[in-house]
Amino acid sequence: MSPALTLDTLRNCLEGIVPAGLATCAPDGTPNVTYVSQLMYVDPEHVALSFQFFNKTRENILANPHATVLMMDPDTAARYRLSIRYLRTETAGPLFERMKATLAGIASHTGMAGVFRLRGADIYRVLAIEAVPGRQLPPPVARAPLLPALRRSVDALSRCRSLDQLIDTLAQCLERQFGIDYQMLLMADEAGHRLYIVASRGYASSGAGAEIPYGVGVIGVAAREQAPIRIIFPAAEYAYSRAIREQLEGGELAEQLEAAIPLPGLPDPSSQLAVPVLAGDRLMAVLYVESDQLCRFDYDMEDALVALCALLGPSMCALQSEALDDDGTPALPAQPPPDAAAPPLRVRYFDQDGSLFLDDTYLIKGVAGSILWTLLQDHQMLGRCEFSKREMRLDARLRLPEVCDNLDARLILLSRRLEDRQADLRIEKAGRGRIRLVLSRPVSLIAGSAQAA
């Protein structure tokens, strides 16, 4: 293998843009040749081929594992032969799910949706790569390099001193450094096996609080498998808004899912990439970016965002625990009292699911609902406006999960949701480790008993 000719430098050929050919040989010496729906990069020494149908190729590689792939660069038309050796087939897990998602994109791109069904990801070791002689086109104009963009983003993220700032800085870096127009960050609710949007950019509404269950769409699969999922063609079955809708129509999840906050997102994205954000082996969040351009996110972009998220996860973790340190900053001068003459804001809360309504309009449910209700109760009964995160964390009324409570992320979600609703009620920072409830109208608290309609 020539030192310059490695799979890492040829990943462009492994995007499924131009179909590759595969030659195998039967035990009696008869050659067989087919088109390969998908040839996928696994690592510098391995590729995966999609196994969809039982056919001669399948029979051959099980009997004689040596095969040759002829693949093409989709930009320059340069050709390469890969000598490969079949190792094993994976029928579940991250690699299988990545291939399944990619294949869905290729299938709909080639008019094969409904025909392609992935049975397995066949893993092959690459024994040799040969450049096939012949004419080539000049390589396309190089886009802005990703490493400087990554470095600037990493620098900016590592300077953040709060989760809130981290989330905003991430969005800004994706926009400015990577030119990404549509993005969302979803925090993981491990106990509930779902993700909730905490921030987004590019959409008409932020969707803060909207939920996606693990396993649904590109985002949900990335969460469940803890693996990046990337599709560079439109793939209807992975458009998560559609997937969610279908699941909701299925009924079973409808009761558990937050459907009242509409999901933002492109209706039919042409490219999608979801990257899990991990701290150790714990899923913190999923970063999702999408585009209306075909082939917008390539392997290198996936690498860059995976690297960025590798810093993001531990930073989220660290900033959430730091956020609990209360520096005892004295309370700022009291807020102007709410306008007593204004009609009170009716806050109705349902204990069963923590759902909370402002003037009969749905706001939020679950832990975030319980948090707001508790703060409002203390405000009403004790006249308090400021709360330390440390005391909140110990307050059983908040119903925080015992481990990984994500209190800070939930407070950010709550404050953004209140902002989206332009409610006469806000949550803002009040010094390190403290938050403040800001009301511009008096409130009247109503504990609902029956499930809200």
Add this chain to the structure above:
Amino acid sequence: MTPPPVLTPALADFVTSHLSIHIAASDARGIATLVRGLGCRRDPADRDRLRLLVAGPQAEPVLRCLAANGRIAAVFSEPESHRTVQLKGRDAGPCAPDAADAAFLAPYTDRLVARLATLGTPEPFVRTLLACPVEDLRVIRFTPDEVFGQTPGPQAGQRLSAGSAVP
């Protein structure tokens, strides 16, 4: 009694209708290799035979295998419909291109360019992929003795009996 020819008129019409072609051969160690085909036409001297055009430098490993054992597999795919067949033969061998082969290459490429353009494949890409200086042109001649339907789907890979419709 000689079996009916595999290359029926319908099949011959299909495989010569400006399709995307890959050609494979295998060596004595059981390792198969492949090359892109640049064109296909019926051999005027023997209507049961096909002539496949390849670029010599690209096809070198394939030509070497064919010279040794004559066993060939060639897959023909119609880009718009994905209709695909694979032909196999045991008498394949390289032969020198004649003037008709050389004259045939350019129009064949033009047709495939036009076909792929409807699918959004840029013309320069297709022309580059199929580019071959006349002096590099080689011909592989063979008699198909087996045909398999290979249109994607659960039926892919099934042997087609002589005279059955192209899937």
